[in-house]
């Protein structure tokens with residue numbers, strides 16, 4: 078039954094929208110991760126009909142059950158191979174309602190006019206199936222030329238990634254390859270050994286825009302690092318030289334960060350299970366930091382994948398506004414803190430949100446603060462992926478001439494750049 082408790086806890090975390098489904102599942106204990114993830118995703122796909130079925134029954138009158146646990150157990154009892162746990166009071170409680178729950182399922186299928194139970198599923202956001210599978214070659218381990226040769230030796234052809242065996246170089250991000258959307262590399266030895274990183278294009282923007290120095294005396298901070306894809310990207314861009322301090326305040330996510338940076342062969346990274354806001358910018362190595370990446374917690378509203386779509390519909394408007402305002406206040410605090418580092422030349426702020434509240438508005442406010450005054454300004458387009466076609470929402474900024482850069486789907490990148498001036502782009 079522990080397995081169901083873990084899965085119920087995961088559903089609970091997802092309700093608080095503290096991260097994407099993928100991110101939250103990555104923090105599950107490795108032992109049960111695969112099985113637990115599959116159950117959570119399947120249950121989310123059927124969440125609406127399962128809720129209807131459970132509510133129409135008396136199941137929740139059973140004292141030992143909360144809604145999430147009930148969703149998982151009813152899912153397995155009605156839609157899978159049965160409850161995978163030994164006999165115990167909780168399993169017995171659900172089994173007592175089996176006939177009624179089954180009856181409600183049949184009624185629901187008639188009401189919805191579907192012949193098969195699978196037709197009740199929410200199969201997610203179709204746009205996700207059009208996004209290429211992106212692979213970042215981990216240049217800390219090998220070169221992109223070697224990676225290309227390896228894929229060609231496996232029968233892949235450089236060219237059109239919409240063909241099942243086609244792949245191509247990304248036109249904006251160096252060392253990023255595009256494959257067919259259905260290509261999977263999760264079990265591939267190249268992925269398991271850290272030679273390739275599965276990282277979407279938008280998520281690669283911040284490290285490239287930060288452009289950290291590639292020298293032995295470089296001192297860089299990744300302020301909000303777990304799970305660590307941007308950390309390993311920064312480390313690779315630094316040529317694994319100098320020092321990259323990676324902060325993560327959440328202890329569970331910190332473990333993932335340690336695992337990911339070790340798997341990616343990052344030798345210049347020092348991970349710190351610490352709140353970035355508690356650092357003293359004037360202290361020790363902090364005073365030498367020249368580049369900071371800030372990719373703080375956000376609403377995740379810009380992430381398009383089949384799974385996160387399953388959570389999207391649940392947010393009420395009022396709740397959302399309050400939540401966004403809270404996130405924006407925290408994000409502003411993080412930028413203000415980063416601006417206090419005395420040697421910092423460039424700050425990149427990025428989110429995977431599509432809301433101006435968390436993007437343009439946060440930057441606009443950041444630029445008005447005393448920390449920014451006379452020191453930081455927005456980066457011009459020439460410094461921030463100049464060939465990228467989109468620049469965010471100028472109407473949301475005080476200076477409509479400011480260039481902003483927004484990827485089409487997954488993330489808004491805002492770059493604050495300083496050489497005693499701050500530049501920014503989204």
Ligand SMILES: C[S@@+](CC[C@H](N)C(=O)[O-])C[C@H]1O[C@@H](n2cnc3c(N)ncnc32)[C@H](O)[C@@H]1O
Pocket residue numbers: 280300301302303304305306307308324325326327330351352353354372373374375
């Ligand atoms: C959006 S995620 C970062 C994703 C990461 N940059 C990557 O690409 O893999 C934000 C992370 O920041 C952490 N975090 C939030 N506030 C923090 C703080 N004040 N100090 C350190 N970490 C923080 C969260 O726990 C979360 O793991």
